[in-house]
Amino acid sequence: MTVSNFSYQALPMRVAFGDGAVSHLPDELDRAGHMRALVLCTPGQTRIAQIAVAALGVRSAGVFDAARMHVPVETVSAAIKYASEVDADSCVAIGGGSSIGLGKAIALESGLQIIAVPTTYAGSEMTPIWGLTRNGRKQTGRDSVVLPTSVVYDPQLTTSLTSEISAASGLNAIAHAVEALYAPDASPVISLMAEEGVRALAGALPAIVDNGSDRVARRAALYGAWLCGACLGATTMSLHHKLCHVLGGSLNLPHAQTHAIVLPYVLAYNEVHTPAAKAALQRALGVDYAPSVALREIVTRLPIPGSLSALGVRSEQLQSVIEQVLASPYANPTPVEIEGLRDILHRALRGAAVS
Ligand code: NAD
Structure with missing residues (x-):
């Protein structure tokens, strides 16, 4: 076996995988030291968001359902304002890359940490890459602050994907x-x-x-x-x-x-x-x-x-x-x-x- 030189940087993320794993969201909040989470989703995914709300119980601070592709900065500001009004100290981003992209931008702009519950196969939850669209121009960058504290993979949530x-x-x-x-x-x-x-x-x-x-x-x-x-x-x-x-x-x-x-x-x-x-x-x-x-x-x-x-x-x-x-x-x-x-x-x- 020939092994070439390499460098490898592991990212500090926890993964919880399994049917019904979304029900463990309160445990994931505990691990990260958070009390209340605002659930983030796209307008089309409110049914899935309600599953996260039910799992969080009293620790849900509500739902912000305006996530959009390309993460407009106006949406990020509105979500941060809403999170503060409902006294959330963290976010749960549930859905595809659009919801998780919003969560990452909130983490970047406000420092609120996120837990990701991905329901597509896009993979954004595993990367420190963020994107933000300001005045019609999309900026991207890398910052470990946007990494979710936990990623919860629940295959049952993906059965509704066409x-x-x-x-x-x-x-x-x-x-x-x-x-x-x-x-x-x-x-x-x-x-x-x-x-x-x-x-x-x-x-x-x-x-x-x-x-x-x-x-x-x-x-x-x-x-x-x-x-x-x-x-x-x-x-x-x-x-x-x-x-x-x-x-x-x-x-x-x-x-x-x-x-x-x-x-x-x-x-x-x-x-x-x-x-x-x-x-x-x-x-x-x-x-x-x-x-x-x-x-x-x-x-x-x-x-x-x-x-x-x-x-x-x-x-x-x-x-x-x-x-x-x-x-x-x-x-x-x-x-x-x-x-x-x-x-x-x-x-x-x-x-x-x-x-
Ligand atoms: P998306 O979030 O828009 O979701 C794609 C479609 O799947 C939407 O129509 C959505 O409503 C639907 N959907 C999601 N969950 C569903 C469910 N449980 N049941 C039924 N339908 C569901 O897009 P995407 O393909 O997941 O992600 C693409 C976006 O993510 C792009 O904007 C891309 O730039 C970004 N992305 C970023 C990174 C990164 O590292 N920053 C990596 C990959 C993708």
């Missing part, structure tokens, strides 16, 4: 693991987590699409999402995440679906230069051919839009995306050049075969 959201969100999680495997700061422990995360999600997603109430598959998918989120939090992402960030931000595309469509094409571009990552993904996906091809097969089998054009992207919009991606340098195993980038984007636009 098959479309489950599939796209699962591929979004797999993208974190793929890029962690060839990250400039990859490490052996993170590579193990990445391989296991891909294995768990790739196995579970078809079963979830067949039956969203399949508890075994829901457990496996959320376990995989945790691992993939931890990979995202521990490493530096490359071309795929940069490209999806630019596509999502400049063309206002849905986050998870964009990741799902683009991933096989970027992996095809990178896998020739990353034999160890390629081998790990082959093991995880149970194939002896290119993992990029296997991932595209998964995307086409699941209820995920097959191309960027299916999301409404037009060919003439891609030049500006290419220019934005090339404008800031970042690590990638295959050097990012204009021709390669154009090829990736036009293939993803058409939903072309991956070869």
